[in-house]
Amino acid sequence: MIEPGFHPSLVSIITPAWKVASVVRETIDSVRAQTYTHWEMLVVDDCSPDATAAVVERAAQADGRIRLIRQPVNGGPAMARNAALLVAKGRWVAFLDSDDLWLPQKLEHQIRFHEAAAAKISFTQFRRMTNDVTQPGRLIGVPPRLDYRALLGNTAIATSTVLVDRNMTGRFAMRRMYYDDFGCWLELLRPGGFAVGLQEDLMRYRVMGGSVSRNKRNSAFQVWRTYREIEGLSVIPAAWYFVNYAVRGYLKYFRF
Numbered sequence: 156m157i158e159p160g161f162h163p164s165l166v167s168i169i170t171p172a173w174k175v176a177s178v179v180r181e182t183i184d185s186v187r188a189q190t191y192t193h194w195e196m197l198v199v200d201d202c203s204p205d206a207t208a209a210v211v212e213r214a215a216q217a218d219g220r221i222r223l224i225r226q227p228v229n230g231g232p233a234m235a236r237n238a239a240l241l242v243a244k245g246r247w248v249a250f251l252d253s254d255d256l257w258l259p260q261k262l263e264h265q266i267r268f269h270e271a272a273a274a275k276i277s278f279t280q281f282r283r284m285t286n287d288v289t290q291p292g293r294l295i296g297v298p299p300r301l302d303y304r305a306l307l308g309n310t311a312i313a314t315s316t317v318l319v320d321r322n323m324t325g326r327f328a329m330r331r332m333y334y335d336d337f338g339c340w341l342e343l344l345r346p347g348g349f350a351v352g353l354q355e356d357l358m359r360y361r362v363m364g365g366s367v368s369r370n371k372r373n374s375a376f377q378v379w380r381t382y383r384e385i386e387g388l389s390v391i392p393a394a395w396y397f398v399n400y401a402v403r404g405y406l407k408y409f410r411f
Contacts, residue, residue, distance in 0.1 A: 160244075161244065161245060162246060163246050163322075164246070164247075165244055165245035165246065166193065166245050166249050167197060167239070167243035167247065167248050168194055168195065168196040168249045168250075169197055169199075169243065169250050170182065170196060170198045170239075170250075170252065171199050171232040171235035171236050171252070171253065172203065172211065172235070172253040173202070173207070173232075174205050175207050175254055176205040176209075178253070178254045179207055179254070181256060181288070182252075182254065182255060182256060183211070185256040185257045186251065186257060187218060188259045189259060189260075189261065189262045189263070190259055190260050191262035191263040194262065195220050195221075195244060196220060196222065197224055197242065197243060198211045198215075198224065199226060199239050200225050200226065201226045201232070201234075201235045208223060208225060224238055230331075231335075232335060233329040233331045233335035236250070236329045236335070237328045240327070246320065246321055246322050247269075247319070248319040248321060249262065249317065249318050250315060251315050252315050256359040256361070258356070258357045260357070261358065262318075265279060265353055265357065269320060269353075274320070274323070274351040275319065275320060275344065275348040275349065276312070276320075276324075276340060276350035277317070277353055278311065278312045278313065278316045278317050278353070279313075279357040280294055280296055280355055280356045281316055281356060281357065281360055282294055282356060282359055283295070283359070283362050283411060284361055284362065285362060286361060286363050292362075294356055296354075297312075297353070298311055299352050299354070300349055300350070300351050301344075301350045301352070302344060302349045302350075303341065306341060307341065307382070308395070308396040308397075308398075309403055310404045310407055311352065311403070312337075313360060314336040315360060316357065316358045317340070323348065327343060330385070333381075334377055337381065338381060341381075341386060375397075378400055379393065379397055
């Protein structure tokens with residue numbers, strides 16, 4: 156599927172931002188340090204009460220590849236990502252949360268890997284890091300390949316490692332739901348195709364006090380809702396995938 160209007164080598168980097176004035180510049184700098192230079196970074200400020208927009212605006216003035224998009228009302232990460240997706244010009248769409256960091260060769264290595272695999276989605280290994288960026292955690296591995304059914308019971312895809320080939324998927328958008336990213340990957344793979352995992356450490360996931368998934372009970376409930384209400388699974392398959400998801404999530408994050 157070749158979608159008209161996408162620049163064939165451009166990477167559109169989607170970054171929703173809310174109240175991250177103290178860290179978003181580090182995120183932007185990690186993009187500017189990429190060895191692959193043909194990118195646009197679309198940072199969507201979701202009505203931050205702090206200086207987030209001002210920090211991004213200064214970065215945009217210094218580098219024309221960076222663009223600040225201001226949301227008229229606070230709508231959450233899914234709506235912020237959709238605002239960027241509407242104007243993204245690249246064949247390639249990468250996601251980078253506003254408090255995470257990329258290693259310099261992330262885009263260069265992943266694009267080469269992704270093209271060779273002919274996949275819809277690719278993702279990479281990563282490490283968590285403390286909020287002050289002084290302590291990296293252990294390497295979080297990824298499976299080599301996931302299809303729709305395998306992804307249902309897996310927590311392997313970290314959003315800030317994701318690259319999507321819109322020549323394979325066409326245009327897409329996030330649903331307004333708790334785990335909009337997980338829901339999106341499932342939607343892209345449901346008709347067929349697969350995601351591939353690059354066995355290379357290329358992202359740093361910042362652990363902050365207000366991270367989503369801090370409330371484990373609500374997180375579990377939202378995963379169950381995704382299976383039952385979004386994916387339409389009956390109780391027994393939903394329970395099977397939920398157990399697999401929970402066990403893999405525990406093994407992934409039981410130690411730093």
